[in-house]
Amino acid sequence: MSETTPGDAAAEAASEDPATTGDEEERSDVVLEVENLRKEFGALVATDDATFDVERGTITGLIGPNGAGKSTIFNLISGFYEPDAGTVRLNGDDVTGIEPYKIANRGLIRTFQTPRKLEGMTVREAMLIGPQRQPGESFHKLFTAPGAVGERERVNMEDVERILEEFEIDHLARQPATDISGGQMKLVELARAMLAEPEILLLDEPVAGVNPTLANKLAEQIRRLHEQGTTFLLIEHDMKFIMSLADPIVVLDQGSVLMEGTPEEVRNDERVADAYLGGGGV
Amino acid sequence: MSTITDPRGYWGELTGEERGVAGFLIAAVLVLLGLMLTGVLDPTYFLFLFGLGGMFGLMSLGLNAQWGYTGLINFSVAAFFGLGAYGAAIMTASNSPIAGDMNPIFGLLLGLVLTAIVAVAIGIPTLRLRADYLAIASLGLAEVVRLVILNEGQWTAGSQGLRGIPQFFEGWPVLSTLPETLPQVNIEMIPGRVVTLGLPFWRQLLNVSLVLAFMVVAYLVLRRAHRSPWGRVLRTIRADEDLAKALGKNTYFFKMQSFVLGCLVMALAGVFFAHLQLFVNPGNLDPTNTFYVWVAVILGGAGSNRGALFGGFVVVAIREGPRFIDQLPPAFLTEFPPEFLRNLEFITGDILFELPSIAISPGPLQLLLVGLLIIGIMRFRPQGVLPPQRELIWPDAVDEGVRQGPDSGVREQRGGESDE
Numbered sequence: 001m002s003e004t005t006p007g008d009a010a011a012e013a014a015s016e017d018p019a020t021t022g023d024e025e026e027r028s029d030v031v032l033e034v035e036n037l038r039k040e041f042g043a044l045v046a047t048d049d050a051t052f053d054v055e056r057g058t059i060t061g062l063i064g065p066n067g068a069g070k071s072t073i074f075n076l077i078s079g080f081y082e083p084d085a086g087t088v089r090l091n092g093d094d095v096t097g098i099e100p101y102k103i104a105n106r107g108l109i110r111t112f113q114t115p116r117k118l119e120g121m122t123v124r125e126a127m128l129i130g131p132q133r134q135p136g137e138s139f140h141k142l143f144t145a146p147g148a149v150g151e152r153e154r155v156n157m158e159d160v161e162r163i164l165e166e167f168e169i170d171h172l173a174r175q176p177a178t179d180i181s182g183g184q185m186k187l188v189e190l191a192r193a194m195l196a197e198p199e200i201l202l203l204d205e206p207v208a209g210v211n212p213t214l215a216n217k218l219a220e221q222i223r224r225l226h227e228q229g230t231t232f233l234l235i236e237h238d239m240k241f242i243m244s245l246a247d248p249i250v251v252l253d254q255g256s257v258l259m260e261g262t263p264e265e266v267r268n269d270e271r272v273a274d275a276y277l278g279g280g281g282v
Numbered sequence: 283m284s285t286i287t288d289p290r291g292y293w294g295e296l297t298g299e300e301r302g303v304a305g306f307l308i309a310a311v312l313v314l315l316g317l318m319l320t321g322v323l324d325p326t327y328f329l330f331l332f333g334l335g336g337m338f339g340l341m342s343l344g345l346n347a348q349w350g351y352t353g354l355i356n357f358s359v360a361a362f363f364g365l366g367a368y369g370a371a372i373m374t375a376s377n378s379p380i381a382g383d384m385n386p387i388f389g390l391l392l393g394l395v396l397t398a399i400v401a402v403a404i405g406i407p408t409l410r411l412r413a414d415y416l417a418i419a420s421l422g423l424a425e426v427v428r429l430v431i432l433n434e435g436q437w438t439a440g441s442q443g444l445r446g447i448p449q450f451f452e453g454w455p456v457l458s459t460l461p462e463t464l465p466q467v468n469i470e471m472i473p474g475r476v477v478t479l480g481l482p483f484w485r486q487l488l489n490v491s492l493v494l495a496f497m498v499v500a501y502l503v504l505r506r507a508h509r510s511p512w513g514r515v516l517r518t519i520r521a522d523e524d525l526a527k528a529l530g531k532n533t534y535f536f537k538m539q540s541f542v543l544g545c546l547v548m549a550l551a552g553v554f555f556a557h558l559q560l561f562v563n564p565g566n567l568d569p570t571n572t573f574y575v576w577v578a579v580i581l582g583g584a585g586s587n588r589g590a591l592f593g594g595f596v597v598v599a600i601r602e603g604p605r606f607i608d609q610l611p612p613a614f615l616t617e618f619p620p621e622f623l624r625n626l627e628f629i630t631g632d633i634l635f636e637l638p639s640i641a642i643s644p645g646p647l648q649l650l651l652v653g654l655l656i657i658g659i660m661r662f663r664p665q666g667v668l669p670p671q672r673e674l675i676w677p678d679a680v681d682e683g684v685r686q687g688p689d690s691g692v693r694e695q696r697g698g699e700s701d702e
Contacts, residue, residue, distance in 0.1 A: 078528065104530030116522040120585060121514075122673050128511065129518050132530050136511030136676060139539055143503075149510060150678030157679045174673070196529055 029056045030092075031200045031231050032108070037076055037086035039069075039255075046072040048255035049086070054200060059222065059232040061246025063239075063266075065276050069255040070235045071113060074204055078110040079103045091199070105132065107199035113208065113235075115185035118177045123169075123188055126177040127160040128153075130195030159195060167191045167221060183214035190221060194230070201225075203234040207241050219245055243267065251275065297671045303592060321475035329486040331602055333558050336493035337551045339594030341571075342578040343500050344547030346590040350579060351513060352540040353520035354409075355417035358424035359575045362397050362545040364567035366552025368431060368438060369393025371562045376446025379436055386450045390553050397549035400427070401542045409537045416541075424569055432564040443563025449485070450492045450557040461485045489558060496550045497591065504547070504587050509674045516540050517585070517674070574601065577652060581659055583666025592668060600655065604647040 032054040039047040047069045054060045062070050075081040077088050079100035087096045095103050104110075118126045134156065135141050136149035164170040167187050172180055180188065186206055193201055206222070207215040219241060226232060236242040242249065243263040251258040251266060253275040259266065266272055296304065317323040341359055348354040370389035373381045381388075404423050408416040431438045438444070451457040461484035469477040507513050515536050518526040526533050556562050578597040582589025659666065673680075 080524065080527075099532075100524075100527040101530050101532045104528060109530070110528050112525070112528070116525040118518060118521045118525075120521075120670060121517065125514065125673055125675060128675070129514055129526070129529055129531075134511040137515055137531070139507065139512050139543075142506055142510050142512060146506075146678075150676050153511065153676040153679035157675070192529070 030054065031056045031090065032077065032233065033087075033089040034073070034077065035087045035089070037073065037088065038084045039072055039076055039081055040084055045255050047076060047083070050252065050255065050257050051086075052250045052257050052260060054231060054233050056199075056231050057226075057229070058248065059226050059234065059246045061242045061249040061263075062233060062235045062252060063237075063242060063249060064252030064258070067254075068252040068275075070252055071204060072255075073252070074110060074202055074235065077103075078108065078202060104196065107197075108202065109193045109196045109198035109200075110202035111186075111189045111193055111204055111206070113204040115182060115189055117185075121177045122174050123177050123180065124157070124160050124164070124173040126188065127164065127192050127195060128156055130192040131156045131159070132196050156195075163191050163194060166224075168217070183210035183218075186210055186218060187214070187221070190218065190225075194225060198230060200231040200233060203232065203236075205235055205237060207236060207238050215241060299668050300671060303588075303668050307592075319469060319471040319477060321472065321477050325477065325479060326483045326486050329483070329490045330558070331598065333486075333490045333493050333554070334602065335595040335598040336490070336497050337555055337558070337594075338575065338578055338598050339591040340493070340496055340500060340551035340554070341548050341575045342582065342590035342594040342597075343497075343504060343587060344544040344551070345575050345579050346544075346582070346585065346587060347504055347507075347547060348541055348544035350583075350585040350590065351508065351516040351520065352537055353413055354537060354541055354544075355413055356420045356541070356544065357417055357569075357572055358404075358420040358427070359548055359572040360567050360569050361420075361424040361427035362401070362548040363552040363555070363571065364427060364431065364562075364564075365397045365400060366393040366549030367556040367562045367566055368444070368552070369396045369549070370553040370556040371444040371447055372437070374447050374556075375439075375444035375562075377439055378444055379439055385453060386448065386557060389556070393549050393553045394546055397545050398542055401545035402538070405538045405541050409541065410534050424567070424572065428564055428567040428569075431567065438564075441564060443561055443565075445561050447556050447560045447562070449489055449560070450554075451488055457488060461488055492557065493551075493554045496554055500547045500550060501587055501591065504543075507543070508585075508587060510676055512536075512539075513674060520585075574652070577656055579666075581655065581666060583669035586666065586668050586670050589666055589668035593666075597652075600651045601648055604651070 030053045034053070035051050037047050037050045038045070050069070050073060052060075062073070064070055072081065076083045079095070079098055079102070082097045087094055089095065090103065090106050090108055093106070095106065095108075118129075134149075135145060135152050141149055161170065161173065164173055167190070169184060169187050169191070172184060172188070177185075177188070190203070190206065203222075206218055210218065215238070222232060222234075222245060232246075234242070234246065236246075243266075247262055248260055249263055249266045250260045251269075251272050253271075258271055258275055259269055261269070293301070314323065314328065318325050318328060341363055344362070345356060345359055348356050369392040370386065372378050373384045373389035373392050374386050375382055400423075404416075404419055408419045432441055434440070461481055464481075464484045466481070467479040469479070471477070515526060515531050515533075518529075518531070519533050519536060523533050526536075555566065559566075574597050575594075578593030579590050580593070581596060582591070582593030
């Protein structure tokens, strides 16, 4: 999935993009477009007309002070919240407000801020949930086509072993998924998300609560996957981490996009420093 | 299979829990055999109890497929059991207002179809919501189904119940006459106490083979499903539904499948019950049965098919055991406390003096035992007696060596292979 050549994708995006504005025609290879997205919780406007794009082949960072609405935007994009206004487009298709699993099926996979524990599963079992469209997920095929189910399961198992090795956590394969550390869990989550072969991967604070060694390892993995062609959108509070990894960076403040630019521009922007209360965070 | 070809190797592969349960089962079988051979327990009656055990085992299997796999809280086990029983009865009973006197196969089909329709109908509004909504709705559903059956006499004969249900295999080519052809067997282990296995025994055996067949089929289907990617999605939903959604799984559809599948297994128990008791009435939809089934699943261990079956039988033993005390021949137990305890009176003085006047009736004792059992499990073994013991991966996909060998050594060995 992730190996779509840039040319194809560009043509696809261009052909399905007649409605977009002139600004977007210049850089038509956009995977994800967020336009005037709005979400209110009662009187609180969590997302206030946020607009930004994620171009194919980038690691786009999404930062902002606490309460800026980063996680809300993730939930809006991935379908967990329904927006009050605005649109989300994935490869040019309007996916606003459709079910999370349908968005995932279209190649957008997300992780969660707090790693989700899968009770009663080993790490490799937990990994095997990642692959999409498994024949074994259809109940009747378990009885009508057990061969195909087994064949796919074997392939998936090999993929799991390979990817765990790439992530250097293959020694955890048969550990209970609830017994590994928070940082290892984040690695497992990232590895599992890759099994879904996403076009774009949304990571919600991938290194929150992770020790520095593991954080470096995660950064390395994200870079490696990026080089292999996956597009990333990530939220992170760790400035060193995101500044070294992401380009461009989108800065959110109070639910709307404050600015967008390279790490250098973001670092030197006064508005950003103000948003972070005198620049303490930057 | 390996049980037969290599019993020692099979035993060596079992986990501690499995050995414990296996030992317990062997002991229970020996005790029951002893009781039957000495004439204390009537074999025909034992078969009836075994049938009840299988029935509860089936219901627990069904509930396990809902709660144990997917985390769906279903409080209308008794209602789906009742739908199965009434489906069977309406087609076959002699006083059925609608159909009646038909081949039990049609009853089985009607029971399953009714169940599936009701399960889908209750699932549509509730399964999109969080687990609690299904719990509440199913609690109400159980009452609705019972009241409908009680009051819609033009379909169900209301409170008088449906009578004259044939045995399931009646009218079948060979099976219906098989019991008559089997010889009468007399066993005399203790002189003067003859145990006779005659026509009633063979009839009951044939009847009970139905529940065995249901159990085997349900168990095999559920085991395969549990180990499959399908089952893995259900287990993910139980742990964290949002994660399953984020990974592209249509959780609503999976929950619906799991719910309907579980309800169908419960209905099988009902179908069997109708052909065991040969009479059904609205009282059979007693909601307490729902909670006995819950106890069975919790006892066995959530997510464990074998545990659910085990729990079903244990619950029946607890339910019927105290009742059985009354039926013991006078020589065994007439009063409480027994003679030898009362002889201790002089040691403890006044306290035991009062004891002979305590009346032990089976009803309260049964509830007391169930209560103690729940408290005991929750306190000492919240995961149940036999929680899932192994990784649940489609068997073809795991190398044989991995399944049999020890954990760590095998992984190293496999690592070595892939390096080359």
